[in-house]
Amino acid sequence: MKQNLFVYNTLARKKEEFKPLNAPHVGMYVCGPTVYSDVHLGNCRTYISFDLMFRYLNHIGYKVRYVRNITDAGHLEGDGGDMGEDKISKKAKIAQLEPMEIVQQYTVGFHGVLQIFNTLPPSIEPTATGHIVEQIELIKIILENGYAYEVDGSVYFDVEKYNRTQDYGILNGRKLEDLLINTRTLGGQGDKHGPLDFALWIKAKPEHLMKWPSPWSVGFPGWHLECSAMSHKYLGEQFDIHGGGIDLMPTHHTNEIAQNVACCGKNPATYWIHTNMLTVNGQKMSKSLGNSFLPHELFTGQHSILDRGYSPMTVKFFMLQAHYRSTLDFGNEAMEASEKGFKRLMNAVTLLDTLKVSASTDVEIAPLQQRCYDAMNDDFNSPVLIAELFEASRIINSVHDGKMKIDAANLQLIKNTMNIFAFDILGLKNEQAANDDLPKILNLIVTLRNEAKGNHDYATSDKIRDGLQKIGFQLKDSKEGTNWSKI
Numbered sequence: 001m002k003q004n005l006f007v008y009n010t011l012a013r014k015k016e017e018f019k020p021l022n023a024p025h026v027g028m029y030v031c032g033p034t035v036y037s038d039v040h041l042g043n044c045r046t047y048i049s050f051d052l053m054f055r056y057l058n059h060i061g062y063k064v065r066y067v068r069n070i071t072d073a074g075h076l077e078g079d080g081g082d083m084g085e086d087k088i089s090k091k092a093k094i095a096q097l098e099p100m101e102i103v104q105q106y107t108v109g110f111h112g113v114l115q116i117f118n119t120l121p122p123s124i125e126p127t128a129t130g131h132i133v134e135q136i137e138l139i140k141i142i143l144e145n146g147y148a149y150e151v152d153g154s155v156y157f158d159v160e161k162y163n164r165t166q167d168y169g170i171l172n173g174r175k176l177e178d179l180l181i182n183t184r185t186l187g188g189q190g191d192k193h194g195p196l197d198f199a200l201w202i203k204a205k206p207e208h209l210m211k212w213p214s215p216w217s218v219g220f221p222g223w224h225l226e227c228s229a230m231s232h233k234y235l236g237e238q239f240d241i242h243g244g245g246i247d248l249m250p251t252h253h254t255n256e257i258a259q260n261v262a263c264c265g266k267n268p269a270t271y272w273i274h275t276n277m278l279t280v281n282g283q284k285m286s287k288s289l290g291n292s293f294l295p296h297e298l299f300t301g302q303h304s305i306l307d308r309g310y311s312p313m314t315v316k317f318f319m320l321q322a323h324y325r326s327t328l329d330f331g332n333e334a335m336e337a338s339e340k341g342f343k344r345l346m347n348a349v350t351l352l353d354t355l356k357v358s359a360s361t362d363v364e365i366a367p368l369q370q371r372c373y374d375a376m377n378d379d380f381n382s383p384v385l386i387a388e389l390f391e392a393s394r395i396i397n398s399v400h401d402g403k404m405k406i407d408a409a410n411l412q413l414i415k416n417t418m419n420i421f422a423f424d425i426l427g428l429k430n431e432q433a434a435n436d437d438l439p440k441i442l443n444l445i446v447t448l449r450n451e452a453k454g455n456h457d458y459a460t461s462d463k464i465r466d467g468l469q470k471i472g473f474q475l476k477d478s479k480e481g482t483n484w485s486k487i
């Protein structure tokens, strides 16, 4: 019952039953961020969506190896990612830092933000710079197989030659002729033989900061190559899921498939899953468009577009209330509604422990729980799942108000449903509970300290005061007693 999962496969342009190549193992590769700036809320939406899938696959019993890379070199500024300056090097020059300082700063920031959103870490988080050797090996094979050519120390993928025997537009369903018409006006193809050709290896200019020796030149790999190399290394020639934002599909993922086929003869992933964009006034949130904002700006409300701040779980709940394949437009009203909805859900969770058990029941929870599974089995449909959790909240409130009876078995089942779906699968956290508990714990510590002090055990009472100070709480003794405050 729980295993009948269907996922929308971009490759097939329809929902398909999820059948892993090697059950119970599942291999999932998701394109990670280019760590040259803070991740914005749109990036977070994509990683929260894949976290939902990772959590659900784990819950229904799969052993998932989730690989999400860090792009720390090779992503150039141009649309296709292989023209102009390296994004990280450019930032390093401006800030007068080492490129690896930029990488470290924004990788740490990325992890911090995803932790605030309570997402699980991937199983492996490989970096492009850590896999230069593997990328060079792939280029050698692609060259040997005749799908690439070298010009003056750089190596390019020959898209038109590839398309003679393969379908370059397999992922986006476009014919090569149509794609070529679209690129004709762009110009600036440089050494490339064809306008759709893309770089596998780029000879570095003398001023370029991050470069490595290779059989062709001292240079660096093209952006698309790292994902082919790292997915191949950690998940094999073929694996189950490849994911990323829908904006990566037309070029980055299309080129990735071409590289893998040119190298190994195989499309690497069975299911290509793409998340849709977070938008602002209907426009994709993006750093380059200048309409992006950072998670902490949203939490604090310090942004011109925001009326006030919202908690991380409110923001996460807002995102999960839309299906991952729909666009989601950011707005104050929508945030207000999500805050109310999230509070309603968490209030119901809090009430669960206070409900009275009756000998008979007016409500059967098993069908509701099944509907929660059905929602997730229907291409991870989190908004439908949340609607079912609101139905569970309505039942909880009715029982609490004495308008409905529930027996022990059904009470257990509704608790179980909330725990599984709200916390394990949606990955929400009851912020209210966490906030309520902290003062209670601090008051207990203060009482214990005062007892120690009363017993003239000043060593212990000082140790507690200094310990609290170190983790950011200050104690103030007065005639009325002891108060604590956050420093």
Ligand code: AMP
Pocket (backbone or CB within 6 Å): 031, 032, 033, 034, 035, 041, 042, 043, 044, 045, 046, 244, 245, 246, 247, 248, 276, 277, 278, 279, 284, 285, 286
């Ligand atoms: P980048 O660092 O630009 O490669 O982006 C990292 C991930 O965030 C990619 O999977 C993008 O598709 C995704 N992404 C970028 N902008 C948005 C957005 N506005 N909404 C959702 N996902 C996005």
Ligand code: ZN
Pocket (backbone or CB within 6 Å): 030, 031, 032, 227, 244, 252
């Ligand atoms: Zn990628």
